[in-house]
Amino acid sequence: MAHAETHDPNTPLEYRSETGRLNILGFWIFLGAEIALFATLFATYMVLEHRIADGPSPGELFEVKSLLIQTFLLLTSSFTCGLAVHEMRRQNVKGLITWMAITLGLGLGFLYFEIEEFLHFIHEGANIGTSAAWSGFFVLVGTHGAHVTFGIFWVTMVLIQVAKRGLTPATSAKVFITSLYWHFLDVVWIFIFTAVYLMGMVMHNG
Amino acid sequence: MKWDEFFVTGDPMIYGADVSIVLTMVGILFYLTKYKKWKWLWDEWLTTVDHKKLGIMYIVSAVLMLFRGGVDALLMRTQLAVPEAKFLDSQHYNEIFTTHGTIMIIFMAMPFLIGLINVVVPLQIGARDVAYPYLNAVSFWTFFIGAMLFNISFVIGGSPSAGWTSYMPLASNELSPGPGQNYYLLGLQIAGIGTLLTGINFLVTILKMRAPGMTLFRMPMFTWSSLVTMVIIIFAFPILTVALALMTFDRLFGSHFFTLQGAGMDMLWANLFWLWGHPEVYIVILPAFGMFSEIISTFSRKTLFGYKAMIWSMLLIAGYSFLVWVHHFFTMGSGALVNSVFSITTMAIGIPTGVKIFNWLFTMYRGKIQFTTPMLWSLGFIVNFVIGGVTGVMLAMAAADYQYHNTYFLVSHFHYVLIAGTVFACFAGLIYWYPKMFGYKLNERIGKWVFWVFTIGFNVCFFPQYFLGLDGMPRRVYTYSEESGWGPLNMVSTIGGFMMGIAFLILVYNMYYSFRYAKRETTGDAWDGRTLEWSTPTAMPPFYNFAKIPEVTGLDHFWRQKQAGKVEKLKVEDIKPIHMPSNSGVPFIMASFFFVAGFGMVFDWMWMAIAGMIGVFATLFYRSFEYDDGYYVSVEEVIETEKISK
Numbered sequence: 001m002a003h004a005e006t007h008d009p010n011t012p013l014e015y016r017s018e019t020g021r022l023n024i025l026g027f028w029i030f031l032g033a034e035i036a037l038f039a040t041l042f043a044t045y046m047v048l049e050h051r052i053a054d055g056p057s058p059g060e061l062f063e064v065k066s067l068l069i070q071t072f073l074l075l076t077s078s079f080t081c082g083l084a085v086h087e088m089r090r091q092n093v094k095g096l097i098t099w100m101a102i103t104l105g106l107g108l109g110f111l112y113f114e115i116e117e118f119l120h121f122i123h124e125g126a127n128i129g130t131s132a133a134w135s136g137f138f139v140l141v142g143t144h145g146a147h148v149t150f151g152i153f154w155v156t157m158v159l160i161q162v163a164k165r166g167l168t169p170a171t172s173a174k175v176f177i178t179s180l181y182w183h184f185l186d187v188v189w190i191f192i193f194t195a196v197y198l199m200g201m202v203m204h205n206g
Numbered sequence: 207m208k209w210d211e212f213f214v215t216g217d218p219m220i221y222g223a224d225v226s227i228v229l230t231m232v233g234i235l236f237y238l239t240k241y242k243k244w245k246w247l248w249d250e251w252l253t254t255v256d257h258k259k260l261g262i263m264y265i266v267s268a269v270l271m272l273f274r275g276g277v278d279a280l281l282m283r284t285q286l287a288v289p290e291a292k293f294l295d296s297q298h299y300n301e302i303f304t305t306h307g308t309i310m311i312i313f314m315a316m317p318f319l320i321g322l323i324n325v326v327v328p329l330q331i332g333a334r335d336v337a338y339p340y341l342n343a344v345s346f347w348t349f350f351i352g353a354m355l356f357n358i359s360f361v362i363g364g365s366p367s368a369g370w371t372s373y374m375p376l377a378s379n380e381l382s383p384g385p386g387q388n389y390y391l392l393g394l395q396i397a398g399i400g401t402l403l404t405g406i407n408f409l410v411t412i413l414k415m416r417a418p419g420m421t422l423f424r425m426p427m428f429t430w431s432s433l434v435t436m437v438i439i440i441f442a443f444p445i446l447t448v449a450l451a452l453m454t455f456d457r458l459f460g461s462h463f464f465t466l467q468g469a470g471m472d473m474l475w476a477n478l479f480w481l482w483g484h485p486e487v488y489i490v491i492l493p494a495f496g497m498f499s500e501i502i503s504t505f506s507r508k509t510l511f512g513y514k515a516m517i518w519s520m521l522l523i524a525g526y527s528f529l530v531w532v533h534h535f536f537t538m539g540s541g542a543l544v545n546s547v548f549s550i551t552t553m554a555i556g557i558p559t560g561v562k563i564f565n566w567l568f569t570m571y572r573g574k575i576q577f578t579t580p581m582l583w584s585l586g587f588i589v590n591f592v593i594g595g596v597t598g599v600m601l602a603m604a605a606a607d608y609q610y611h612n613t614y615f616l617v618s619h620f621h622y623v624l625i626a627g628t629v630f631a632c633f634a635g636l637i638y639w640y641p642k643m644f645g646y647k648l649n650e651r652i653g654k655w656v657f658w659v660f661t662i663g664f665n666v667c668f669f670p671q672y673f674l675g676l677d678g679m680p681r682r683v684y685t686y687s688e689e690s691g692w693g694p695l696n697m698v699s700t701i702g703g704f705m706m707g708i709a710f711l712i713l714v715y716n717m718y719y720s721f722r723y724a725k726r727e728t729t730g731d732a733w734d735g736r737t738l739e740w741s742t743p744t745a746m747p748p749f750y751n752f753a754k755i756p757e758v759t760g761l762d763h764f765w766r767q768k769q770a771g772k773v774e775k776l777k778v779e780d781i782k783p784i785h786m787p788s789n790s791g792v793p794f795i796m797a798s799f800f801f802v803a804g805f806g807m808v809f810d811w812m813w814m815a816i817a818g819m820i821g822v823f824a825t826l827f828y829r830s831f832e833y834d835d836g837y838y839v840s841v842e843e844v845i846e847t848e849k850i851s852k
Contacts (some may be wrong), residue, residue, distance in 0.1 A: 022338070022410060022414060023338075025410055025413075025414065026338065026406050026407070028336065029406050029409055029410065029440060030406055032440055032441070033402055033406070033440050033441070033443070033444050034443075036440070036441045036445060037444035037445075037447060037448055038476065038727045040444060040445045040448040040449070040481075041448055044448070044452065044463065044474065044478070047471065047474055047475070048463070048469075048470075048471060051469035051470070053462070053467075053468050053469040054470060064237045088476075109248070124207035125498065128459060128461045129457070129459070129460035129461055129462065129468065130458065130462075130464060130468070131468050131469050132462045132463060132468055132469045132470045132471060133469070135452075135455065135456075135461035135462050135463050135468070135470070136463070138461075139451075139452065139455060139461065141465075151798075153827075154830075157827060157830050157831070158830070161830070161831065170833065171571075174830075181258075
């Protein structure tokens with residue numbers, strides 16, 4: 001609603017409109033709420049981790065190979081997402097779209113391996129109803145995966161808008177916000193990698 | 207599923223409710239069609255993004271929910287008036303106390319306060335709207351749809367009956383079969399989305415949209431209390447979102463978070479619920495504190511005493527609110543050390559709260575007090591809330607709590623804080639800002655009757671319950687024996703309950719009476735107020751609020767201007783085109799899809815849930831592609847609206 005525009009060439013495009021500035025701040029605050037959401041899921045998983053009833057323990061089924069592939073894909077996608085925003089700052093629409101497309105490709109790859117891993121666990125007899133520990137695992141990791149899925153759709157929408165409209169204060173703010181979202185999912189994954197997988201495997205094997 | 211499982215059958219009261227719902231619907235449809243109001247309804251209300259109109263819709267919904275929750279309360283009081291009554295059976299009683307608690311907290315107290323925040327806060331900070339007007343409409347409609355989804359449970363499918371706390375395993379599929387508990391989970395989930403978005407929206411609004419010169423420490427106290435409340439919402443509501451989702455998974459998809467099988471942990475629900483639930487009670491009390499601060503200052507003709515102490519104590523309360531949740535289940539096996547820690551943090555909350563009480567008293571000290579109805583409610587609040595607070599400190603002592611836990615002593619305590627705090631504030635704030643919303647005051651003489659009948663009824667209803675509790679009467683029982691000796695005090699309590707019901711009816715009559723007969727306000731300053739919302743030249747601010755954004759020089763800026771005789775007159779040359787957001791029907795449509803999705807989940811009809819969610823995402827994507835930058839109000843239109851001569 002407020003409409004003051006800044007034309008200082010040193011201000012990044014996404015911060016030049018009042019709407020852009022407000023939306024970016026609001027999204028940071030939304031990420032604060034997301035931290036509370038994931039913190040609750042992490043706490044739930046940690047409380048339930050050892051309550052495995054008659055089923056396997058999560059650490060028993062985790063596999064290093066799949067985990068490393070997923071981690072590599074998602075961390076790299078965060079890097080390419082950063083490159084995309086860098087190209088946006090240079091007003092390079094083609095570079096932005098290229099790097100974002102690579103980001104999405106890596107995201108899809110991550111999802112492919114995650115789904116394959118889930119199917120593997122289910123095949124080994126561990127599904128959401130096996131035990132409290134597995135309920136916690138599937139909902140925590142699945143919520144992250146659902147976020148990545150939503151992010152892929154969202155970034156695609158925004159890229160279509162950039163292709164149609166070029167870089168404006170409005171479209172660049174959207175790109176910047178989706179990049180914040182993408183990096184945030186990367187940070188959450190680092191915690192999942194550490195607190196769920198590494199600790200699970202160390203507890204089980206060590 | 208057969209039709210008699212779908213509709214609730216067998217109880218004459220439910221049939222009565224069915225008939226009255228159908229008649230009301232037909233009546234509304236007939237009225238809208240006959241007087242050709244459909245377009246008006248759509249253009250002015252269903253698609254509006256104006257914070258004042260959204261606020262009014264929040265308040266109207268909240269008053270309806272107060273009626274619904276109040277009827278629940280009176281049904282319970284009727285059943286308990288005499289020993290061994292046969293008015294309600296145990297299942298029906300369980301459903302009623304569940305819906306009473308849930309509706310009063312989630313669908314009455316919160317929307318009432320959020321409604322007043324919507325109307326008042328942008329005006330108090332000198333803004334033309336909130337930071338995200340479209341999102342504000344999404345907030346309202348998701349709240350409204352969540353409330354409606356929850357409310358239809360009593361005629362379709364059956365109501366939840368596991369208490370508003372829905373402890374597991376009581377709320378599990380085994381012990382609460384059928385769709386009832388699902389209504390609770392989905393209704394709260396959908397409404398919770400709206401609340402979280404409100405939290406973000408108003409936090410950004412207050413941080414970024416203030417008029418020039420209004421530093422943080424020049425903000426009115428109600429705005430401050432809203433700011434602190436929004437921070438609590440942002441960190442507390444995601445916990446509820448997760449807790450509700452996990453229980454939904456347990457009930458619909460066979461997971462084992464809180465179940466007895468599969469090594470689930472029922473206490474995890476209690477912890478998550480109260481990790482949200484205790485901050486929640488501060489979400490409904492801090493805005494109340496803010497309103498009383500405004501009202502007491504206005505009608506004592508004095509600046510609020512201890513302005514900064516008020517703010518710091520609210521921040522302390524907000525911090526503590528996340529550190530006390532275990533006191534809701536001292537008796538459920540936490541151990542002495544844990545109980546001691548939470549006992550101390552709980553008692554510590556009394557300190558900042560006490561600071562606030564004394565600040566209100568000192569604000570009145572040597573003030574020229576005017577006993578208007580909002581002021582009466584504020585004075586009633588101080589006295590009654592202290593009773594609730596003191597009994598709260600008694601409950602905070604873990605060892606003593608073993609005696610009080612789950613008795614009417616507790617019931618009375620939280621009604622003394624929630625009614626004397628939140629409900630009194632809702633009434634006080636509604637009456638105080640009524641001229642801002644509708645252009646006339648509620649009748650003061652009738653208003654004072656409402657105050658006295660309600661306040662006396664409230665004490666007659668709940669004071670005896672302290673003694674019933676000490677005498678051992680447990681909460682949530684649908685009847686009791688003659689030998690228990692609890693009959694007489696219960697009868698007294700029921701009489702008090704009906705007095706509150708009568709007071710509510712007088713309040714509604716007052717709305718009608720004042721609509722017909724009240725003198726219309728000619729200025730924007732109905733109460734000789736202190737803050738910016740009273741500085742608009744017309745009683746009801748125009749949709750853009752301020753033709754010229756005020757420049758603020760200090761606390762109580764408008765009051766100081768009046769004292770100095772320097773209230774600025776609007777000049778034609780000051781007027782510039784005003785940018786405003788466009789209306790949108792998308793939030794309403796999105797919320798309707800949420801209803802479809804929620805209803806599908808409630809009955810475990812996944813095709814319907816998926817269809818609804820596809821609709822929700824379709825509206826999100828539609829919005830993403832919509833580039834609507836709003837429109838400009840021309841200088842001529844502003845001059846016309848403000849009625850200033852050239």
